[in-house]
Amino acid sequence: MAIEESAKDQIKHLPHRPGIYKFYDDKGIIYVGKAVDIRKRVSSYFNRSTQHNKKTLKLISQIKRIEFTIVDSEADAYLLENNLIKQHQPKYNILLKDGKSYPYLCITNERFPRVLSTRNKINDGSRYFGPYPSVTSMYVILELIRTLYPLRTCSYNLSPANVQAGKFKVCLEYHIGNCKGPCEGLYDETEYNAHIQQIKNILSGNLSIAKNYFKEKMSAAAAEMQYELAHQFKQKLDLLDDFQAKSTVVSHSLTNIDVFTITSNEKCAFINYLRVMNGSIITTQSLELQKKLEESDQEILASIIMRLRTEYESTSKEILVNVEDLTLPLEGIAVAVPQIGDKRKLLNLSLKNALYLRKEKESMQDKSKDSNEVRILETMKRDLRLTELPKHIECFDNSNFQGDNPVASMVCFRNAKPSKKDYRHFHIKTVVGPDDFASMYEVVTRRYKRLLEEGASLPQLVIIDGGKGQLGMAVKALKDLGIYGQIAIVGIAKRLEEIFYPGDTLPLYIDKKSESLKLIQRLRNEAHRFAITFHRSLRDSGTLQTExxxxxxxxxxxxxxxxxxxxxxxxxxxxxxxxxxxxxxxxxxxxxxxxxxxxxx
CATH class of the missing domain: 1.10.150.20 (5' to 3' exonuclease, C-terminal subdomain)
Known part of the structure; x- marks a missing residue:
């Protein structure tokens, strides 16, 4: 594979160190890759060109310049690669198809912290939880937190000096019981921060501390015969129990586990991620990624694991996956493919989500294809003035070689697509010499006499490859069989792409850009190809007889x-x-x- 001399020279000077490399064309970055040994990895693109697929060869042909960055470890290379892919979106790297930013919950870095929803992570000391796969799931948790704890929602600077100076007044949230008035010094800061710590535990998947807190409060209120207050704490406890019950789908013995599964087709990969804490799934996300260089499932999953663990700030020491031979540059972390038990059930649940996403996306693509087919057939129905949608079309073509051993072919399209199991070849049996008209009469008669005898359905449209003569003989065959009028029939003349109707002296000219004409041409060309192939096979087998x-x-x-x-x-x-x-x-x-x-x- 050819490459510019400047790029070749750069390969010679690449380091034998871990890091990332960037391929450039004339416009910018087209690919970012990682490597344990940068020089060996980049050299492999050009030393093993015969082993690469077409997409990789196309990538290599476009490389004009190579740049690299050295890092300390393979793990750092993964992280840097992910950041650069996200930043530059190179056209040959796998990319998230939706490209959207997901919502987070943010606990602000300020006195009397607030809990807010956001889509932008800012390095300001605030604590971020998420990302959440949907706004709905994020707001469910936010609503739970605001119901459990009386947090402030105002953006005042509640510094001790400002509060002591009486700069702020309580708002409506205080009067309806949603806030305890820290702006006027009415809310103990120690208690407030204790609530914030409980919120952090809840968002991290650890509900036990918050549940124990409300149990103690409920018992203390009941002991003092403050039954209305005790009931309020019980309601909060019930909310936590209900939230946990909806989240708990695995054994309580499983905690701090990341689960990743992948399924793929030729063009896309579909990945599901589950994050488990204390027996509960606290995070779930399904992703669709577009393949660019026919990457293996192992390559894709390794890259996505590093990316998602970074985004979700995961610290789990165990990762479950559904592919063997997966290597990750993560020290002290176990990667396993469980075969039995609760972990296998968890893995199956994740895979079910990935498969569901794949089925949904492929179904949408199929519906789109079906929609295209219906549109084409509707256009043909309108252009050819048919009375019904031509879902079943058959096209006939005659072929002979110097007048010897004439043959014919019939191809069948169903829903605007070839139905090759319905294709038929015909040896001409009753006609002597090169007589295309008589041959057409014979094959049309034989075809539809057979269908009538078998009780099979007839096509909505028959296309004859030829002019008025061949069309007239095909019409005669249908009349002799008693089915003329049950099947629409037209002929197509090759020279000017004219469409002839039985009994009509003037041809129909369809717009050359029309999908109807393109489909008719495709049928005609397919019938011709099928006939020629048959003739060649006869010649190759020695069955074609000439003088x-x-x-x-x-x-x-x-x-x-x-x-x-x-x-x-x-x-x-x-x-x-x-x-x-x-x-x-x-x-x-x-x-x-x-x-x-x-x-x-």
Missing amino acids: LTKIKGLGPATAEKLLTKFKSVKKIAELSEPELEVEVGKSKAKLLYNYFSKPKD
């Missing part, structure tokens, strides 16, 4: 060679013996010359 093959000592290969060059037997007969000797050799030339020199009866 030349009747000459003793002369075979089909020699006959075909002469006919291909001179086009007819008559021209071959006019050749002299020396001219024939140049083509087929001395002995065969003599046989041919003697045969054509004899007087014919």
Whole structure:
């Protein structure tokens, strides 16, 4: 694979160190990759070009410049690669198809912290939880937190000096019981921060601390016969129990586990991520990624694991996956493919989500294809003035070789697509010599007589490859079978792409850009290809008979060679013996010359 000399020179100076490399074309970055050894990895693109697929070869052909960055470890290379892919979106790297930013919950870095929703992570000391796969799931948790704890929602700067100076007044949130008035010093800061710590535990998936807190509060209120207050704490406890019950789908013995599964087709990969804490799934996300270089499931999953663990700030020491031989540059972290038990059930749940996403996306693509097919057939119905949608179309074509051994073909399209199991070849049996009209009558008669005898459904449209003559004979065949009028039939003339109707002296001209004409042309070309292929197979098997093959000592290969060059037997007969000797050799030339020199009866 050719590469510019400047790029070749750069390869020689690449380091044997871990890091990332960037390929550039004339416009910018087209690919970012990671490597344990940068020089070996980049060199492999050019030293093993015969082993690469077409997409990789296309990438290599566009490389104009190479840059690299050295890092301390393979893990750092993964992280840097992910950041650069996200930043530059190179066209040959796998990318998230939706490209959207997901919502987070943010606990602000300020006195009396607030809990807010955001889509932007800012390095300001605030604590971020998420990202959440949907706004709905994020707001469910936010609503739970605001119901459990009386947090402030104002953006005042509640510094001790400002509060002591009485700069702020309580708002409506205080009067309806949603806030305890820290702006006027009415809310103990220690208690507030204790609530914030409980919120952090809840958002991290650890509900036990918050539940124990409300249990103690409920018991203390009941002991003091403050039953209304005790009931309020019980309601909060019930909310936590209900939230946990909806989240708990695995054994309580499982905690701090990341689960990643992948399923893929030729174009896309579908990944599901589950994050488990204290037996509960606290995070779930399904992703669709577009393949760019026919990457393996292992390559894709390794990259996505590093990316998602970074985004979700995961610290789990155990990762479950559904692919073998997955290598990750993570020290002290176990990667496993469980076969039995609760972990296997968890893995199956994740895979079910990935498969569901794949099925949903492929179904949408199929519906889109179906919609295209219906549109094309509706257009054809309108252009050809048909009474029903032509879901079943058949097209006939005759073929003969110098008038010998004529054959015909019929191709079938269903829902605007070839139905190759319904294709048919015909040996012409009742016609002597090259008579396209009589041959068309024979094959149309045989085709639909057979369908009628079998009780099979008839097509909505028949297309005849030919002009008025062939069309007229096909119409006669349908009339003789008693089915004319049950099937729409048209002919297409090759020279001007004219569409002929039975009994209509003037042809129909369809717009050359019309999907109707394109489909008709596709049917015609397919019928012609199918007939020609049949003819060639007959010639290859020696079954095609011509006047030349009747000459003793002369075979089909020699006959075909002469006919291909001179086009007819008559021209071959006019050749002299020396001219024939140049083509087929001395002995065969003599046989041919003697045969054509004899007087014919």
